[in-house]
Amino acid sequence: QVQPVESGGGLVQAGGSLRLSCAASEHTFSTYAMGWFRQAPGKGREFVAAISSSGGGTGYADSVKGRFTISRDNTKNTVFLQMNDLKPEDTAVYYCSAKAAYGSNSYVPPSRANAYNYWGQGTRVTVSS
Helix, strand or coil: CCCCEEECCEEEECCCCEEEEEECCCHHHHHEEEEEEEECCCCCEEEEEEECCCCCCEEECCCCCCCEEEEEECCCCEEEEEECCCCHHHCEEEEEEEEECCCCCCCCCCCCHHHCCEECCCEEEEEEC
């Protein structure tokens, strides 16, 4: 069991930056690969970024590559999403998710939401034009 809790969302102007944080309650956090998803109004849940349990491997949706960076600090049971050059299209509720890595510290989980085991409650990001 890992219980992610997201924070750091807010309202920013286009071109601005935010850093989202996802804190997990379990000491087994370091055994989970992590992902960020987002859901915009009227849209399905969209993959944003993922990171291996060690932090050494990452993957990004094409829409955010070069602007967003996912990272983690396993000593603090926390994963981050640094979002730069934000666009109105980035407006969404952002969710942190966890997937058991089953012993692979380099495994980057896929973009399919159903692959993930645990989800946070979400944090809202609004980007004004």
